[in-house]
Amino acid sequence: MAENTPAGSTTDGAITVGQPVAQPTDARVSAAASYDVADFPVPSGREEEWRFTPLERLRGLHDGTADATGALRVEVTAPEGVTVETVDRTDPRLGKAGKPVDRVAAQAYTSFEKASVITVPKDAVLAEPIRIAVHGEGGTSYGHQVIEVGAFAEAVVVLDHTGDAVVAANVEYLIGDGARLTVVSVQDWDDTAVHAAQHTARIGRDARFKSVVVTFGGDLVRVQPRVVYGAPGGEAELFGLYFTDQGQHQEHRLFIDHDTPHCRSNVAYKGALQGQDAHAVWIGDVLIRAAAEGTDTYELNRNLVLTDGARVDSVPNLEIETGEIIGAGHASATGRFEDEQLFYLQSRGIPADEARRLVVRGFFGELVQQIGLPDLEERLMAKIDAELKASV
Template sequence: MSATNPTTAASAPAPHSHGAGELPISRIDVRGSFDVTAFPVPSGREEEWRFTPLRRLRGLHQDAAEGQEVSSDVTVEVTAADGVVAETVARTDSRLGTSFLPTDRISARAYASFTEATVLTVPKETEVAEPVTVKVTGHGPERPENRSFGHTLINVERHASATVVLDYSGSAVYADNVEVVLGDGARLTLISLQDWDRGAAHVSHQYDRIGRDATLRSFSVTLGGDLVRVSPSVRYDGPGGDAELRGLYYTGAGQHHEHRSLIDHNVSRTRSRADYKGALSGADAHAVWIGDVIIGEGTEGTDSYEHNHNLVLTDGTRVDSVPNLEIFTGEVEGAGHASASGRLDDVHLFYLQSRGIPADEARRLVIRGFFAEFINRIELPQLRQRISDEVEEKLAEHE
């Protein structure tokens, strides 16, 4: 836990660089901008980039060369349920970019570079029974240097409710921003599935604005890709807002999976939970979780907790798990964090084997149980089965 004097917050957009021995940057210092040039090209020494292998971003973080700015390697298909208005709009649509500011160079570049956006609107007091699916498919870059960019706006109006699935697959070098705006009393279940082919690189920012007494249940599942970096952030527009960010990742040989959550309790009487679970197996598998929670000055009644748990299944893997909690008030209902990374529990394995279950099957059962709570919370049977099947496939790769 750290406390920082908010009066010292910087006014420039994220120019920070920290060397050895310096304290990590306070997230309250970070300022956003739509101007790509406001953010220097990362060197890898910055706190916010030090875990990310920049060369594997394949230029998403750099200046765009001529002919690289727009690519048609990615298509977006929307399956909209009754009651949802789904639109494909030009980047000049006045609704875009009104609820957030990009907080790093890739996010700003993605906003400056997309040509069309997907806008989903759930009208006020509408309850949508069937899920809405936004399928983003990469068709393999025509040239290795191509990059693709996207933008999605999800607007759930006052006292409406819906479930939205963002389904990423195929192969691409892709960056996108997802704006989520919940009106007062709205409810949204958002499921983001990063199921890319092994050669893909994907950097996604999800900006969530939660209205008074609104509820967000967010699930992020990362299984594929060469490099995937997902950064959800939450801000509240009124008291009573409730956000749950849950993540599941299975990082295999050579994969880099990075999740960076930020929850800003900027108003009183808000609640949040962040719970990320991961497993790693195979040489050079690297998983990163950074969890930032800010409880703002003058707020009261905040209830927040964040947790990360990793299972290390083979040698040669790396886990970086960093929970951060910044509190600027003494009027807190609850705040805490926890992080644990380690191998399978020998006691659990011994218990199962002592009852005649072979070692390989006992191992599978423990890992299934580790992920089961997360998967069972997803109220879409077909998606639950798909995630379970893919976890089983990854388990089989390293038996």
């Protein structure tokens, strides 16, 4: 099942209100994978996986013309017991989570020189988060990171992107049996930055993975979170929030491959848009293969359009090859402020600007609380407030 939800419309399961545009029903159309960039043709923009992306704004990341002339400053702060390594391309842990699935990710894989590998040992329970600060200092860069969490370990990782850069990168999460990993990836780039990234998580037996993707800055940001299960009992929660401003293109393309029995996934992404030519894209692909009996999955996307001139493309795709599942569904909705909400607040003496801020804060609040780090939660809510003030 595949639907494209226009602004002001809602989908829930098989029920659609609005004017849906038919899409390919096979979620695997965009799932071809290879480590070799030569296996991917240069995209033209007519391909399903590229049809929403303004290719000219990728600065050559998609066609091989972007030479690695830039610099990224990466600083890792990790609790005692965590191993932080810089390795070369021959390290056997690289590529273990999964292959690149498009030309940009493959270009990043074939172009990086050194990779970062962060290892949390077996049974370790970290009291403090691992913080990875990635700061762009101009030019084009390619990156690769691996975060490996040993069996029955527990860790939180914050991946924070700032500065100005053109970046293509792959990030891998290897989650051992019974382990728990929460990753918060923040894209708070300068307005001129370009960032294309594939995040791939391989989840072990009875392991749990939580991803929170937060996107504010950048001229163009395209993030692809992907989940594969290595054994039964794995659970994945994928949360995201994005605030798309004037002229920005922010694209989040998720793929969850349920190829293993008795696994679970839950997806919830929310976005707000304001300003002329603000464009947000959310693609949620979930594939339940014939062998994946006992699967339980749900995905949700909500978008709040704050001004005229903004555009949202929200496409939930759900493909099911077995009827022996616990549950599967999706929902997508895009709309403006509800006049009743604003009227209710203003009728109680709250000024219009403050009422608007409270509504947006409430819209995002549930997802921000999933982070579980008070300092980062406060920073993100302050960023949302700043975005709203800038539009007044």
